[in-house]
Amino acid sequence: MTDPASTSTSRSTGVTPDAAELSRRTQELLAAQPPATTDRLDFLKARFDAGLAWVHYPVGLGGLGAPRSLQAVVDAELEAAGAPDNDPRRIGIGLGMAAPTILGYGTEEQKSRFLRPLWIGEEVWCQLFSEPGAGSDLAALGTRAVRDDGGPSRSSETESGGDWVVNGQKVWTSSAHLARWAILIARTDPDAPKHRGITYFICDMTDPGVEVRPLRQITGEAEFNEVFLTDVRIPDAHRLGEVGDGWRVAQTTLMNERVSIGGMRIPREGGMIGPVSKTWRERPDLRTHDLHQRLLKLWVEAEVARLTGERLRQQLVAGQPGPEGSGMKLAFARLNQEISSLEVELLGEEGLLYEDWTMRRPELVDFTGRDAGYRYLRSKGNSIEGGTSEVLLNIVAERVLGLPSEPRTDKDVAWKDLAR
Numbered sequence: 001m002t003d004p005a006s007t008s009t010s011r012s013t014g015v016t017p018d019a020a021e022l023s024r025r026t027q028e029l030l031a032a033q034p035p036a037t038t039d040r041l042d043f044l045k046a047r048f049d050a051g052l053a054w055v056h057y058p059v060g061l062g063g064l065g066a067p068r069s070l071q072a073v074v075d076a077e078l079e080a081a082g083a084p085d086n087d088p089r090r091i092g093i094g095l096g097m098a099a100p101t102i103l104g105y106g107t108e109e110q111k112s113r114f115l116r117p118l119w120i121g122e123e124v125w126c127q128l129f130s131e132p133g134a135g136s137d138l139a140a141l142g143t144r145a146v147r148d149d150g151g152p153s154r155s156s157e158t159e160s161g162g163d164w165v166v167n168g169q170k171v172w173t174s175s176a177h178l179a180r181w182a183i184l185i186a187r188t189d190p191d192a193p194k195h196r197g198i199t200y201f202i203c204d205m206t207d208p209g210v211e212v213r214p215l216r217q218i219t220g221e222a223e224f225n226e227v228f229l230t231d232v233r234i235p236d237a238h239r240l241g242e243v244g245d246g247w248r249v250a251q252t253t254l255m256n257e258r259v260s261i262g263g264m265r266i267p268r269e270g271g272m273i274g275p276v277s278k279t280w281r282e283r284p285d286l287r288t289h290d291l292h293q294r295l296l297k298l299w300v301e302a303e304v305a306r307l308t309g310e311r312l313r314q315q316l317v318a319g320q321p322g323p324e325g326s327g328m329k330l331a332f333a334r335l336n337q338e339i340s341s342l343e344v345e346l347l348g349e350e351g352l353l354y355e356d357w358t359m360r361r362p363e364l365v366d367f368t369g370r371d372a373g374y375r376y377l378r379s380k381g382n383s384i385e386g387g388t389s390e391v392l393l394n395i396v397a398e399r400v401l402g403l404p405s406e407p408r409t410d411k412d413v414a415w416k417d418l419a420r
Helices: 019-032 040-049 068-080 092-105 108-120 246-262 273-282 289-318 324-352 372-383 389-400
Strands: 125-128 144-148 163-170 181-187 198-204 210-215 224-235
Touching: 019 040, 019 068, 040 108, 092 108, 092 125, 092 181, 092 198, 092 246, 125 224, 163 181, 163 198, 181 246, 198 224, 198 246, 246 324, 273 289, 273 324, 289 324, 324 372, 324 389
Parallel strands: 125 181
Antiparallel strands: 144 163, 144 181, 163 224, 181 198, 210 224
């Protein structure tokens, strides 16, 4: 697999666009589609077609084959002009996980079909990876996909008769109640060792046999879901990568997921440190020397994490994300939990209040737009979602620090023979 940012050039000129060229193209887009008078979706479609969605993607797929770092040129000019964005928090799974995986392993037909509606937000995506018995040890997953070459396809997307019939259960699925599509990994060869018998699919969440049930969280909301798959037929045309190579494909998804969670671009005092800093400045009656020292320490750590995230994004210009994203995600989880704990303590009795326990199924997670109680409760999940902190510590130890791997007695054992 190659990085499109290093191999693609503009088909029209054969020259990789520079900052000046991207600025010119952005101004042309704004002149042709004035944000004040253009429908939001029409503007986003025009932006994608102009190659200004993600400039490092290939021409025709929302990009121009430009360096990834030049996306900031486009974004700044569009923001200054009041242009609409694609609501990235709402479609983060599609943007941060599905898109780079489809780009890296998808066929040309898959790329053309899925990337445009994904980026503009017409189609929401979710991730069908974790299972009740395969969370931290994801490769132990038991959802089965069995080839059925003779059955008629039930997908509206293809007339191919070659289907996979999928049965199993997935859990902790964000946005499943909103999603049209899902990235799915399933076991296609139970006789192979657990990492080598997995295949990666794109699942239509509207197909028969897909059932989504809400999972109510400690916050009172049902942001997550469990998904039951009963004789769900997935056409072979919706397979990503080779049969049995799903674990390698999934690594692209997981590495991008950790970067998207832990390496988000935020301004100084953005994220969780912002509300507690604001409270400290506006409420001198709450201050103590001990809380001051703790706040200063966490403020510095948050700023270090923010700048490290900027550096990580710059490194992405040279290729695909590596294990460093696991370190960023680790820091994100720990900081969120420590900062939210400090905020609740700073507020005293006020910190024990909680705005609303109403059962809701939100479209996105909003840390900064809610109260301190919500931040404290919701941050508890940060050390679980997107890879548990324990697993990420192993990744950092082995792949970043070069420490010896933990002994794994099940690595070469057929999945069907593993103890359960």
